[in-house]
Amino acid sequence: MDKQTIVQNSDEKKEKLSIFVSEPAVEPDTATSPRPGVEIPHVHIEPSKGWVGLQLRDLWVFRELLYFLTWRDVKVRYKQTALGVTWAILQPLLTMVVFSLFFGKLAKVPSDGIPYPIFNFVGLLPWTFFSSAITNSSQSLVGNANMITKVYFPRLIIPISAVLSGLVDFGISFIVLIGMMFFFPVHPGWGIFLLPLFLLLAVITSLGVGLWLSAMNVQYRDVRYIVPFITQFWLFATPVAYSSRLLSEPWLTLYGLNPMVGVVEGFRWALLGTNPPSAMIILSVLVSVVTFISGLFYFRRMEKNFADLV
Amino acid sequence: MSELAISTSGLWKRYRIDQESKPRYKTLRDQVARLFPKPLHKNGHSLSAFPANGSHPEIKTVRKEKENSIWALKDVDFQVKRGEVVGVIGRNGAGKSTLLKILTRITGPTRGVIDIYGRIGSLLEVGTGFHKELTGRENVYLNGAILGMRKFEIDRKFDEIVAFSEVESFIDTPVKYYSSGMQVRLAFAVAAHLEPEILLVDEVLAVGDASFQKKCITKMEDVGRYGHTVLFVSHNMSTVTRLCERAVLLEKGQLILDGPAEQVVGEYLSANHGAASWRDWEDPAAAPGNNIVRLRTMRIKRRDGETNYTFDIREPVGVEMEFDVLTPGYSLFPYFTLVNEEDLWLFTSLDNDPEWLRKPRPVGRYRSTGWIPGNYLAEGTLLIMATMRTEEPHIIHFHERDVVAFQVVDSSNGDGARLDYPGRFPGLVRPLLNWETEFFPS
Numbered sequence: 211m212d213k214q215t216i217v218q219n220s221d222e223k224k225e226k227l228s229i230f231v232s233e234p235a236v237e238p239d240t241a242t243s244p245r246p247g248v249e250i251p252h253v254h255i256e257p258s259k260g261w262v263g264l265q266l267r268d269l270w271v272f273r274e275l276l277y278f279l280t281w282r283d284v285k286v287r288y289k290q291t292a293l294g295v296t297w298a299i300l301q302p303l304l305t306m307v308v309f310s311l312f313f314g315k316l317a318k319v320p321s322d323g324i325p326y327p328i329f330n331f332v333g334l335l336p337w338t339f340f341s342s343a344i345t346n347s348s349q350s351l352v353g354n355a356n357m358i359t360k361v362y363f364p365r366l367i368i369p370i371s372a373v374l375s376g377l378v379d380f381g382i383s384f385i386v387l388i389g390m391m392f393f394f395p396v397h398p399g400w401g402i403f404l405l406p407l408f409l410l411l412a413v414i415t416s417l418g419v420g421l422w423l424s425a426m427n428v429q430y431r432d433v434r435y436i437v438p439f440i441t442q443f444w445l446f447a448t449p450v451a452y453s454s455r456l457l458s459e460p461w462l463t464l465y466g467l468n469p470m471v472g473v474v475e476g477f478r479w480a481l482l483g484t485n486p487p488s489a490m491i492i493l494s495v496l497v498s499v500v501t502f503i504s505g506l507f508y509f510r511r512m513e514k515n516f517a518d519l520v
Numbered sequence: 521m522s523e524l525a526i527s528t529s530g531l532w533k534r535y536r537i538d539q540e541s542k543p544r545y546k547t548l549r550d551q552v553a554r555l556f557p558k559p560l561h562k563n564g565h566s567l568s569a570f571p572a573n574g575s576h577p578e579i580k581t582v583r584k585e586k587e588n589s590i591w592a593l594k595d596v597d598f599q600v601k602r603g604e605v606v607g608v609i610g611r612n613g614a615g616k617s618t619l620l621k622i623l624t625r626i627t628g629p630t631r632g633v634i635d636i637y638g639r640i641g642s643l644l645e646v647g648t649g650f651h652k653e654l655t656g657r658e659n660v661y662l663n664g665a666i667l668g669m670r671k672f673e674i675d676r677k678f679d680e681i682v683a684f685s686e687v688e689s690f691i692d693t694p695v696k697y698y699s700s701g702m703q704v705r706l707a708f709a710v711a712a713h714l715e716p717e718i719l720l721v722d723e724v725l726a727v728g729d730a731s732f733q734k735k736c737i738t739k740m741e742d743v744g745r746y747g748h749t750v751l752f753v754s755h756n757m758s759t760v761t762r763l764c765e766r767a768v769l770l771e772k773g774q775l776i777l778d779g780p781a782e783q784v785v786g787e788y789l790s791a792n793h794g795a796a797s798w799r800d801w802e803d804p805a806a807a808p809g810n811n812i813v814r815l816r817t818m819r820i821k822r823r824d825g826e827t828n829y830t831f832d833i834r835e836p837v838g839v840e841m842e843f844d845v846l847t848p849g850y851s852l853f854p855y856f857t858l859v860n861e862e863d864l865w866l867f868t869s870l871d872n873d874p875e876w877l878r879k880p881r882p883v884g885r886y887r888s889t890g891w892i893p894g895n896y897l898a899e900g901t902l903l904i905m906a907t908m909r910t911e912e913p914h915i916i917h918f919h920e921r922d923v924v925a926f927q928v929v930d931s932s933n934g935d936g937a938r939l940d941y942p943g944r945f946p947g948l949v950r951p952l953l954n955w956e957t958e959f960f961p962s
Binding site: 250251252253254255256257272274275277278279282285286289290354356357358359360361362363514515517518 | 535621622624625626627628629630631632633634635636637638639640648649651653654658661662665666667668670671694717
């Protein structure tokens with residue numbers, strides 16, 4: 211008896227609900243999903259303790275979001291500036307002029323027989339990408355706090371898109387480089403076909419450092435103040451303004467621990483035909499991959515608290 | 521229909537208090553400082569109430585736990601079947617928002633297991649990721665992707681979304697040139713077209729103007745008719761009983777009641793503060809008061825005299841007190857105090873009717889009404905505390921908490937204190953003030 215009353219009650223309510231619906235009422239049909247082409251997902255949530263799996267499949271599901279966020283970063287960056295895309299060209303170009311003046315002309319830093327401006331510019335390309343990638347990604351989680359506290363998506367997407375959006379700048383300044391190569395002129399060897407691999411090394415290194423810094427920045431806001439020092443110090447530990455041949459052996463091994471050394475040397479070899487990178491590049495790759503994978507795990511471990519902390 | 525949409529078992533969520541208030545993040549400097557012992561308090565416990573000889577280690581841990589964390593959810597178990605429309609009710613801080621945050625995976629549970637079958641959409645996320653520099657079109661795609669829509673889905677629904685938002689002619693204009701109302705409409709249009717299997721709603725329907733709100737409700741019902749599951753968090757009991765078949769009641773993080781919506785809402789209202797907008801006492805002897813004066817009925821009324829619970833923020837609210845004077849010769853001050861949900865006293869208002877002010881009252885029935893002006897209170901549920909006092913000699917005849925209650929909703933349309941500002945509008949009151957601007961041309 212009791213049960214019946216309740217059922218009647220709910221029928222009545224359905225009627226009340228349909229008052230708001232202007233179209234003719236349709237029988238509810240649970241069998242048809244309103245979203246053809248998308249299956250009903252099942253999500254299982256359990257508290258994660260300690261080190262957790264990477265769940266990269268989730269990242270694949272949200273790949274379009276990665277694309278849109280990267281695209282947004284690029285678009286917004288240039289919409290808000292007076293000079294727009296010109297900045298992507300001016301930034302490394304002006305740095306190159308300053309470096310050429312002080313290191314090339316005044317200090318007469320040897321540049322492996324290559325005109326100093328292009329020698330420097332080839333190093334500045336991956337370097338500018340790297341330094342802006344870690345600067346942007348370290349701030350990315352805190353900067354997107356409103357998204358993190360409102361919607362679920364794999365948080366990894368945020369620092370990754372911050373790194374990837376730098377690739378567009380890289381592409382633009384690369385066009386300038388091509389012009390310079392004709393101007394000076396320099397002749398790249400067959401190594402140019404390996405250039406994408408060196409770029410990949412730069413991307414993985416940036417991602418590794420970016421993941422560590424972005425996750426740490428959520429909990430320790432002083433990361434923001436540390437990043438400028440990191441990039442400054444790292445610039446001098448990388449052969450951007452000078453040639454790595456200035457260094458002698460005991461230091462070279464230590465130097466190889468810096469993956470950006472391999473990247474810059476690789477770029478010079480691929481584009482300017484200087485000496486190929488030494489075997490030290492294996493160490494560079496190893497350090498880069500370890501930073502990247504440990505960064506992923508650290509990020510995933512900290513991820514569960516982001517929404518509460520950010 | 522009997523398939524599950526949401527199932528939680530043994531769900532607990534702990535918040536560290538230092539995460540909730542004050543600085544939520546730490547600084548490395550503090551962490552480094554912690555590595556070194558404090559020079560003045562060698563054991564770090566010398567200020568504690570317990571002797572620092574280590575004889576009460578358990579007590580200290582318990583105290584520490586108590587001070588640093590609170591359980592926002594305690595052992596919450598519940599299932600929602602596919603197609604059910606369930607209301608989630610409870611006072612502020614009962615854990616309703618925490619529950620939604622865990623179900624939407626924004627934050628993780630401390631303990632417990634949750635299974636969700638279907639994509640979850642929530643109206644928490646209206647406008648998330650909107651960027652003012654981007655055009656309406658660009659924002660639709662970006663926002664859709666953030667909510668978990670695939671690009672082909674957005675392509676397919678794009679025209680529908682734009683039509684729903686009523687901003688067609690501005691769709692290729694940067695959103696920064698939109699009025700706030702247009703931004704909200706566009707954001708809501710995207711969220712409404714997510715078409716999730718499970719929809720979580722947290723009282724955001726207070727955005728936009730009345731006609732747009734109606735459109736949103738229609739859209740919600742539309743979604744509901746496809747057999748979708750809706751979880752509806754609200755303070756508005758009449759909406760809950762109107763929209764939901766079933767309701768669950770949360771109190772201090774625990775799910776204490778689960779059943780048909782009317783029953784749970786009724787239970788909540790009576791248990792919480794007997795808080796209807798009308799109250800009388802069948803047995804006069806049991807009514808608040810003494811043999812001098814006794815309260816008989818109390819109610820909240822509209823301008824037209826009808827008893828009412830939910831008021832528009834622009835409407836005046838009448839607080840009516842009916843009482844019997846049983847012994848003549850006393851001058852009486854009836855008054856009431858307005859108390860909000862956080863137990864803050866907003867104000868007290870004394871009956872200042874000059875006809876009876878400080879005059880001895882003859883035996884009989886009196887009815888006093890104090891009018892709270894429209895465009896004065898903020899949104900929320902308000903409780904009335906009623907008091908009757910005599911000054912000479914000083915007697916409190918009755919002093920009754922939570923006698924009646926009413927609710928204020930802000931559905932103003934540019935003519936209230938919030939103008940057309942769509943976001944959170946904090947403050948204990950929301951008066952509409954007279955502003956004057958003087959201009960001094962240079």
